Amino acid sequence: MPLKPSADGFAPTLVRWQRAHGRHDLPWQQSRDPYRVWLSEIMLQQTQVVRVRDYFARFLLRFPEVSALAQAPLDDVLALWSGLGYYSRARNLHHCAQQVMAVHGGTFPRTAEQLQTLPGIGPSTAAAIASICFGERVAILDGNVKRVLTRYLGFDTDLAMASNERALWQEATRLLPQTDLAETMPRYTQAVMDLGATVCTARKPACGACPLLGACRAQALGTPEAFPVKTRKLKRSAQTLWLLWAQTHDGAVWLSQRPAPGVWAGLYCLPLFDERDALMNCLPLALHPQAQDQPVIKHVLTHKDLYLHPVQLVMPAGSLPQMAGAWVSANQWHKLGLPAPIRKMLSAANG
Numbered sequence: 172m173p174l175k176p177s178a179d180g181f182a183p184t185l186v187r188w189q190r191a192h193g194r195h196d197l198p199w200q201q202s203r204d205p206y207r208v209w210l211s212e213i214m215l216q217q218t219q220v221v222r223v224r225d226y227f228a229r230f231l232l233r234f235p236e237v238s239a240l241a242q243a244p245l246d247d248v249l250a251l252w253s254g255l256g257y258y259s260r261a262r263n264l265h266h267c268a269q270q271v272m273a274v275h276g277g278t279f280p281r282t283a284e285q286l287q288t289l290p291g292i293g294p295s296t297a298a299a300i301a302s303i304c305f306g307e308r309v310a311i312l313d314g315n316v317k318r319v320l321t322r323y324l325g326f327d328t329d330l331a332m333a334s335n336e337r338a339l340w341q342e343a344t345r346l347l348p349q350t351d352l353a354e355t356m357p358r359y360t361q362a363v364m365d366l367g368a369t370v371c372t373a374r375k376p377a378c379g380a381c382p383l384l385g386a387c388r389a390q391a392l393g394t395p396e397a398f399p400v401k402t403r404k405l406k407r408s409a410q411t412l413w414l415l416w417a418q419t420h421d422g423a424v425w426l427s428q429r430p431a432p433g434v435w436a437g438l439y440c441l442p443l444f445d446e447r448d449a450l451m452n453c454l455p456l457a458l459h460p461q462a463q464d465q466p467v468i469k470h471v472l473t474h475k476d477l478y479l480h481p482v483q484l485v486m487p488a489g490s491l492p493q494m495a496g497a498w499v500s501a502n503q504w505h506k507l508g509l510p511a512p513i514r515k516m517l518s519a520a521n522g
Contacts, residue, residue: 181323181383182348182359188382189362194369198227203357205279205304206237209267212296213260217473220368226255238277241268249437249508256472256511262437263291283309294340302360306353310343311360312336315367320346321399322371325388331403371395409476413444414513415453416465416483417492424504424517425486427496434477439507441481442494450482453493458484470512479512 194200197220199211210230214223233251234240240248245265252261267290271279279300280286286297294312301307312320320326320343328335348355370377378390389395412434417425426439434443444450451459465481486492499507501521505514 181346181386182355184382185362185366186348186355186358189358189365192380192382193362193365198224200361203304205300207231208300208303209279209292209296210264212299213264213291214255216260216296217257218255222255226252237268237271237279240265241272245437246439246508250506251508253438253508253514254511258435258438258508260291261508262431266290267292279304281305281307283307299360302356304357306356308344308347308352308356310340310347311363312340312343313364315371316343316363317399318373319363319367319371319383322376322389322395323383323387325392326398327400329403330399330401407474407476409478411445411478411480413447413450414441414479414481415444415450415492415494416441416481416516417454417486418483419498420485422501422521423498424501425492425496426499426504426507426509427494435510437508438510439499439504440510440513442492442496447480447482454484455490458486458490461485468512468516470510477512481516 197211199207202208211223211227214226214230229251230240233247234243243265245262248261248265249258252258252264255261270289271277280289281301282305283294283297283301286292286300287294292300295316298307298309298311299313301309302311310316317330317339320339321330324342326339326342328338330336330339348359366381366383370381374396376395378384378387378395381387381390384390387395389398415425425442427442429435429438429440429443431437442450442453444453451462454462462482462484465483468479468481470477470479504517509517
């Protein structure tokens with residue numbers, strides 16, 4: 172990598188750009204309340220802003236303060252999270268709120284170092300909360316920021332190696348604002364995220380609109396899309412699952428709570444099986460002819476494709492599948508935390 176570009180002007184340029192051209196309409200930007208910033212940061216992990224907006228609003232309506240979230244049953248939290256994916260985030264969110272109340276008296280710690288002791292808060296999330304809410308001079312390094320910094324610096328070493336990522340984190344810290352941190356750190360942190368999300372995008376970056384255009388090494392090389400460099404990629408896999416879609420004549424469905432760890436841990440779901448024969452073995456022989464295979468559903472996870480095979484049947488009153496679970500009435504199952512494809516399937520069947 173060439174000599175380090177000077178840090179002079181980098182942060183001030185981004186702070187000025189954010190004031191004039193950054194995003195200002197995101198609901199979590201209207202406050203430096205650590206509860207709201209923390210909630211938004213957790214929701215935004217691996218999830219697009221357009222999807223987070225509605226969930227953020229619903230969460231604040233149901234849990235306006237960290238104490239309300241801490242006191243709520245986990246099932247209520249998972250139900251409200253249903254459809255947002257990556258459900259370990261919701262479990263950690265609930266556990267974290269309880270820790271804030273029990274260990275910190277309902278007040279979020281003010282430093283990134285202390286914030287990282289809480290469940291589900293890693294270094295970048297901790298830095299985002301500490302810098303935005305408390306003006307601490309700490310660097311975030313999410314996907315958008317990695318892209319901005321590696322392009323600006325011409326940082327061409329492989330981020331698949333932990334030592335190289337640590338080196339980039341050092342560079343990110345070097346480029347931070349130096350003065351008036353209470354004002355500049357929140358603005359700078361938002362600026363570097365905004366730039367990566369709206370201008371310095373993964374594909375077809377809008378270099379002509381970038382405030383760093385004249386100093387960006389990747390743009391000078393003519394290869395911005397070659398950054399960041401990361402060679403190790405997780406291979407996609409596929410899994411086939413069979414779903415027992417048992418229901419009664421009045422519309423109740425048989426649901427069981429998924430164990431942890433595992434797919435959809437903690438959520439309520441139609442019983443899952445690795446093979447169709449295993450599913451059928453949980454049903455009385457007399458009902459086997461009534462079991463009807465439904466169209467296969469493909470559900471895409473981050474590194475895995477799930478192929479879901481629903482097997483539907485209506486069971487007589489008083490009969491029970493031979494497995495853990497319970498009948499949940501038609502006006503109750505939609506209030507539970509259900510995996511997105513299961514909720515969609517049941518909703519479509521019930522109009």
